[in-house]
Amino acid sequence: MRYKRNILASIAVMLCAMLVVAFCFFPGKIKVTFYPLIKAVGGAMVYDGNEGYGSISCNDFIIEYPEDKRDVAYMVLDSMESDSRQVYDFFSYRPAKPVEIIIYDNADDMRDALHISRNRTVQGAYYMGKITILSPYAWPDAPKTDMEGYFRASSPVVHELTHMVVDEITRGNVPVWLTEGIATYMEYRIMGYDWTADIDVEEPYSIEQLTKDFDKLDEYQAYRQSFLIVKDMVDRYGDEYIVDILNSMGYGKEIGAKLLYK
Ligand SMILES: [Zn+2]
Numbered sequence: 060m061r062y063k064r065n066i067l068a069s070i071a072v073m074l075c076a077m078l079v080v081a082f083c084f085f086p087g088k089i090k091v092t093f094y095p096l097i098k099a100v101g102g103a104m105v106y107d108g109n110e111g112y113g114s115i116s117c118n119d120f121i122i123e124y125p126e127d128k129r130d131v132a133y134m135v136l137d138s139m140e141s142d143s144r145q146v147y148d149f150f151s152y153r154p155a156k157p158v159e160i161i162i163y164d165n166a167d168d169m170r171d172a173l174h175i176s177r178n179r180t181v182q183g184a185y186y187m188g189k190i191t192i193l194s195p196y197a198w199p200d201a202p203k204t205d206m207e208g209y210f211r212a213s214s215p216v217v218h219e220l221t222h223m224v225v226d227e228i229t230r231g232n233v234p235v236w237l238t239e240g241i242a243t244y245m246e247y248r249i250m251g252y253d254w255t256a257d258i259d260v261e262e263p264y265s266i267e268q269l270t271k272d273f274d275k276l277d278e279y280q281a282y283r284q285s286f287l288i289v290k291d292m293v294d295r296y297g298d299e300y301i302v303d304i305l306n307s308m309g310y311g312k313e314i315g316a317k318l319l320y321k
Pocket residue numbers: 218222238239242
């Protein structure tokens with residue numbers, strides 16, 4: 060019995076060692092192979108039948124919402140239904156199952172569920188296969204009237220849906236700057252809105268800096284540059300070019316400045 064256990068332990072150690080070696084040589088391939096499993100486990104932790112929640116289900120979306128925020132659930136559904144097709148068409152993508160959306164009515168609860176710092180601004184987020192939206196009633200500049208018009212004008216739906224599609228295509232093998240640049244570009248393209256337009260870039264970051272240290276750089280400048288790089292790529296080479304890059308990343312290819320520019 061003990062002999063058998065020793066053999067099993069040795070096999071487990073060998074498999075772990077092989078995995079570590081494989082990761083060193085083929086990090087992209089290992090990432091895209093195991094990512095769906097990691098995402099399924101992480102996603103279950105964001106929403107697991109939150110207390111006092113209702114649900115709207117249709118063919119394309121499942122929206123979980125605090126019971127007294129049914130109006131917000133319908134605002135989100137409306138925004139999803141009107142904009143999702145344009146996002147999917149750009150990437151020639153169709154989701155295999157309904158998109159899951161969770162609405163929070165408290166910013167701190169949402170930050171805690173996503174494991175992000177309490178001092179970061181949140182309106183929407185994509186995390187581990189699920190889209191989360193903060194109720195616009197809890198946004199800092201929420202108006203007293205015309206909540207629907209206010210939400211429609213600054214809806215985070217296009218941005219977050221784009222993150223979801225990019226994540227699915229690349230199987231998680233995408234640097235933060237690139238997915239943020241693409242999500243910001245899609246807002247500009249579909250909603251006609253570029254919130255980075257007034258941000259000055261005096262000393263541009265390199266693609267290497269954006270890739271390695273996105274979260275440590277000046278947030279506004281990093282978003283501005285990510286948007287500009289993506290826009291430049293689409294303007295030069297067309298929509299399909301960026302989609303092809305994402306598809307190759309989904310097969311485990313590592314992204315770099317050389318891959319981005321022909
Ligand atoms: Zn984003």
